[in-house]
Structure formats: C-alpha cells, structure tokens
Amino acid sequence: MAEDLSYRDVPAEPASTEERGRLPSHLRHARILDQLSLAGTISVTGLAAELGVSDMTIRRDLLEMEREGKLVRVHGGAMLADAPVPVxxxxxxxxxxxxxxxxxxxxxxxxxxxxxxxxxxxxxxxxxxxxxxxxxxxxxxxxxxxxxxxxxxxxxxxxxxxxxxxxxxxxxxxxxxxxxxxxxxxxxxxxxxxxxxxxxxxxxxxxxxxxxxxxxxxxxxxxxxxxxxxxxxxxxxxxxxxxxxxxxxxxxxxxxxxxxxxxxxxxxxxxxxxxxxxxxxxxxx
Missing domain, CATH: 3.40.50.1360 (Rossmann fold)
Known part of the structure; x- marks a missing residue:
C-alpha cells in the first residue's frame, strides 16, 4: 500500500540537538537534487543516513521541495518532477x-x-x-x-x-x-x-x-x-x-x-x- 501523501503525515516537530549541527535546509535540498539528477529516484532512509538527519527531517524536505515543483514524492522517497505534460x-x-x-x-x-x-x-x-x-x-x-x-x-x-x-x-x-x-x-x-x-x-x-x-x-x-x-x-x-x-x-x-x-x-x-x-x-x- 502506498504511503499517505497528505500534508498531515509530516508534522512540524522541532529538530533534535544532534540535527542542529547538520547541514542547513538549503544545502540539504541542493544535495537531494544532486542525488536525483544522478539516480532519478531517491529513498528517505538512504538520504537520512547520508545527510545525518532523521527520516522525518527528510520527509519535511521532500514535502517542501514538492510544493516548489522540484520533485514528486512517491512511496518511500521521491523522483524528479517531469516537465508539465499537456492534457x-x-x-x-x-x-x-x-x-x-x-x-x-x-x-x-x-x-x-x-x-x-x-x-x-x-x-x-x-x-x-x-x-x-x-x-x-x-x-x-x-x-x-x-x-x-x-x-x-x-x-x-x-x-x-x-x-x-x-x-x-x-x-x-x-x-x-x-x-x-x-x-x-x-x-x-x-x-x-x-x-x-x-x-x-x-x-x-x-x-x-x-x-x-x-x-x-x-x-x-x-x-x-x-x-x-x-x-x-x-x-x-x-x-x-x-x-x-x-x-x-x-x-x-x-x-x-x-x-x-x-x-x-x-x-x-x-x-x-x-x-x-x-x-x-x-x-x-
């Protein structure tokens, strides 16, 4: 079953003490786009391990980037946003x-x-x-x-x-x-x-x-x-x-x-x- 992609599944929790020393969000977003350009798809767990943050932080990043049209969230991760397809x-x-x-x-x-x-x-x-x-x-x-x-x-x-x-x-x-x-x-x-x-x-x-x-x-x-x-x-x-x-x-x-x-x-x-x-x-x- 695909995961619920509604906004409610990404609560705004405060970052942990460990995460405060990690990359700021704009740098994480740049790294995420780099990974997408190389692989086409990315996983939440893989990104969290690579960037040293929690899965929840990555989910919030992906949600924000999806709102900006930079990617499309899918089950367990994300993929590059296609150019708009005409209807x-x-x-x-x-x-x-x-x-x-x-x-x-x-x-x-x-x-x-x-x-x-x-x-x-x-x-x-x-x-x-x-x-x-x-x-x-x-x-x-x-x-x-x-x-x-x-x-x-x-x-x-x-x-x-x-x-x-x-x-x-x-x-x-x-x-x-x-x-x-x-x-x-x-x-x-x-x-x-x-x-x-x-x-x-x-x-x-x-x-x-x-x-x-x-x-x-x-x-x-x-x-x-x-x-x-x-x-x-x-x-x-x-x-x-x-x-x-x-x-x-x-x-x-x-x-x-x-x-x-x-x-x-x-x-x-x-x-x-x-x-x-x-x-x-x-x-x-």
Whole structure:
C-alpha cells in the first residue's frame, strides 16, 4: 500500500540537538537534487543516513521541495518532477466500433484481468464502454453472477449465457446503445452492488472523465451504490480529458490498466489510496 501523501503525515516537530549541527535546509535540498539528477529516484532512509538527519527531517524536505515543483514524492522517497505534460481534450466521442479497434490489445488484457478479479462476487454493476464490453465476454459462462448494466450491447452479448442479466429501463442513446434517464437512475439507486466496473474516456491527476452527461449520471449511481469500485483505463487514455468529469480518484478503489501511470497521475492515485493493477499482456497469462 502506498504511503499517505497528505500534508498531515509530516508534522512540524522541532529538530533534535544532534540535527542542529547538520547541514542547513538549503544545502540539504541542493544535495537531494544532486542525488536525483544522478539516480532519478531517491529513498528517505538512504538520504537520512547520508545527510545525518532523521527520516522525518527528510520527509519535511521532500514535502517542501514538492510544493516548489522540484520533485514528486512517491512511496518511500521521491523522483524528479517531469516537465508539465499537456492534457489532450477530446471534444467528440468516436464511434463505438472505432473505439473498440483502438488499443485493442491493451483493452483485451485489461478486460481479461478484470473479469478474473470479479468472478468471486455476486451482484456486479457493469458500465457501458468498449473495455467493459470486452470484459463481459469473459463472464458468459459464470453462472452465479447477477449482472446489472445500462449497456444493451452487454445484455445482447450475454443473452443465453450463465449470468442473470438485469437492464435498467429508460431512454436509449442509439450510438452507444446505453440506457439513461430518471427511470434508469431511480431503478438502480434502490440497489446495492458488491462491485461496480466502470470505463472512462480518459484520466488526469484531477480524476476521470466521460464524453456524455447521460452516461455519466449512471456511472455516478454505480459509484454511490457499490462496495468495490473498479475503473478500467488503458494507458493511451492517460493525460486525456473530455466533456464531463465523472469523479476524482477518491471515488474509486482500484484502477486496472496496462502500463504504469505517469508520475503526476501515479502520485494522485497513491494519495487517494487507489490500488493500481497492471494487467499483463494476454499472451503472458
């Protein structure tokens, strides 16, 4: 579990008598940057031993330097702060078939990994989207599942299979084949799911996004009414946003992706205590 990166974990304690004779803070900061430029990453314990101060002093140094944008704190240490990575804005939603072909290997790996995780649950809420659709294909022979969805594509895919399928009633968004509206929301708001699996159009350090207001309303129902909340996102969607921010990382428990997130997103996920899982390629399972 990643350490809590909130400011409260670095209390302002007075320096010990031993530490008063050590390097002043500006010189420690310079030494820290020197080490980062050489190694790329540093550890709290290693720096404390080298500079002759406590771990707490180093943590305070790293916190101050992070506030100044000089580094990014990670579990047990820090890494160099990347130059700001631009966020791409997707103003239009691509067609479902086009999205299904885009990054298909990564999405297939994520879908298989996620399906294997949730087979032990009973009441599962499954969002619309291409990766959730691929995941549903792995659940066809799972007899004990009660699967709740607002995706007519998922319902059709699993028709005649093992799971019991429950579809929200409401208005249909034709291209996405998703059901939305006050009737659908009211139906699913009365339920409590063991686990919800959501898709997304992209994520930044601020949270995760979707193209449409309509589907976002149902995603938020799943988030409110589920014990375990899993987000599926292939790495091509890092640093991408679209029309609606669905939520922040504190709204989910787990992210399943195909590659390590970039540092700023990784730090935000760690701060929110999100369990990040990297799905191995399909051939390696």
């Amino acid at each position: 791409a804005m997707d103003s239009e939603e691509p067609r479902f078939d086009a999205r299904l072909r885009r990054g298909s290997d990564a999405k297939s790996a994520i879908a298989a990994y996620a399906a294997n995780l949730i087979v032990g649950y009973r009441a599962v809420a499954l969002d619309v989207g291409t990766t959730t659709y691929l995941m549903a294909g792995h659940l066809r022979e799972v007899p004990h599942l009660k699967l709740f969805t607002n995706s007519l594509r998922v319902s059709a895919l699993l028709d005649g299979g093992g799971p019991e399928i429950y579809v929200a009633g409401g208005r249909v968004r034709p291209e996405e084949m998703s059901v939305w509206g006050p009737t659908a929301i009211a139906q699913f708001e009365k339920l409590w799911f063991d686990v919800a699996v959501l898709g997304t159009s992209g994520i930044t350090a601020e949270g995760f996004f979707d193209y449409s207001f309509e589907d976002t309303d149902m995603k938020r129902v799943y988030l409110r009414r589920s014990g375990l909340r899993i987000l599926l996102c292939d790495s091509a969607k890092f640093q991408r946003m679209s029309l609606v921010q669905v939520g922040s990382f504190t709204d989910i428990n787990m992210l399943i992706t195909d590659a390590e997130p970039p540092p700023r997103i990784a730090a935000a996920l760690a701060a929110a205590r999100v369990d990040v899982r990297i799905a191995p390629p399909a051939a390696s399972r």
